[in-house]
Amino acid sequence: MNEFPQALTIAGSDSGGGAGMQADIKTIQERHVFATNVVVAITAQNTLGVQASLPLPLSLINQQFASLATDFKIRACKTGMLADAEHVATVAENLRHYDWGPLTLDPVMIAKGGAQLLADDAIDTLRTELLPLATVLIPNLPETEVLTSSRIKTTADFKQAAHQLQQMGAKNIIIKGGHLDYQSQAADYVLYADGQDEWLTTPRIATKRTHGTGDTFSACLTAELAKGTPLKAAIHISKAFIQAAIANPITVGHGHGPTNHWAYQEVHHD
Ligand SMILES: Nc1ncnc2c1ncn2[C@@H]1O[C@H](COP(=O)(O)OP(=O)(O)OP(=O)(O)O)[C@@H](O)[C@H]1O
Ligand SMILES: Cc1ncc(COP(=O)(O)O)c(N)n1
Numbered sequence: 001m002n003e004f005p006q007a008l009t010i011a012g013s014d015s016g017g018g019a020g021m022q023a024d025i026k027t028i029q030e031r032h033v034f035a036t037n038v039v040v041a042i043t044a045q046n047t048l049g050v051q052a053s054l055p056l057p058l059s060l061i062n063q064q065f066a067s068l069a070t071d072f073k074i075r076a077c078k079t080g081m082l083a084d085a086e087h088v089a090t091v092a093e094n095l096r097h098y099d100w101g102p103l104t105l106d107p108v109m110i111a112k113g114g115a116q117l118l119a120d121d122a123i124d125t126l127r128t129e130l131l132p133l134a135t136v137l138i139p140n141l142p143e144t145e146v147l148t149s150s151r152i153k154t155t156a157d158f159k160q161a162a163h164q165l166q167q168m169g170a171k172n173i174i175i176k177g178g179h180l181d182y183q184s185q186a187a188d189y190v191l192y193a194d195g196q197d198e199w200l201t202t203p204r205i206a207t208k209r210t211h212g213t214g215d216t217f218s219a220c221l222t223a224e225l226a227k228g229t230p231l232k233a234a235i236h237i238s239k240a241f242i243q244a245a246i247a248n249p250i251t252v253g254h255g256h257g258p259t260n261h262w263a264y265q266e267v268h269h270d
Helices: 020-029 058-069 085-097 118-132 141-148 155-167 213-227 231-247 262-267
Strands: 006-014 034-046 048-057 076-081 104-105 172-175 183-189 199-203
Touching: 006 020, 006 213, 020 034, 020 118, 020 141, 020 213, 034 058, 034 085, 058 104, 085 118, 104 213, 118 141, 141 155, 155 172, 155 183, 172 199, 183 231, 199 231, 213 231
Parallel strands: 006 034, 006 076, 076 104
Antiparallel strands: 034 048, 172 183, 183 199
């Protein structure tokens, strides 16, 4: 029997509901894919910042993977907040051990409010153990700079960094340009496994409601890959999804508010 498309998010919980695992699940649901999850860490968080954070015991993380593997047919997965080196290594081990379909790796390091979501000494483990498993690696600009030990300012820098990340073992690369907030466009650079490339460019929206934009983008991509949408089309849908989510704001919280996960369906009727 053909099972309904199922996806997996491996991430931290955001009590504020706008980023992390909650943004992932809301987005995956909007794309009509069944969302499962492995909770790596719990954060006490709102739109003003992260007030506390606790990584879960490794045994409980292993058990969550085992529980899913015995019952579900997961067709695509993504990672978000992974906390520290031993949690990165444990997640990598479970990604190698089971088949969860293509991996979208969002190398979450620092929250928009400045809180550290990945320990500094975990970067090497992430680079060596997780990057080679990634079907799509989707860093933002500061993450790209850390992973490649370079500064990104020009379009040539984006391209150079994407090639460098590909040489580290990730197949397809999307470098998100959301942090270049002096530009009038929100431009992301895509380098495909076969060497083709493209820019994803939309008008930049003047707003501070951008909590969880990266999670939402990569969760949409994961959902589309779970449905079997070809990669290029999946990326284009995801860019339109995040654009609609930012362009149609909802008023929630008093800081960096969440995006609107309903908006894409309302705008595109899909
Ligand atoms: N103000 C904006 N207007 C339009 N698009 C934006 C804006 N800010 C970010 N984006 C887009 O949102 C997506 C996510 O990019 P961003 O660089 O914000 O990721 P991120 O830093 O990983 O996000 P987060 O850490 O909040 O989850 C990209 O496609 C980016 O171009
Ligand atoms: C649990 C968790 N995962 C990811 C983010 C990144 O999102 P942002 O950079 O918008 O704060 C977050 N704040 N919390």
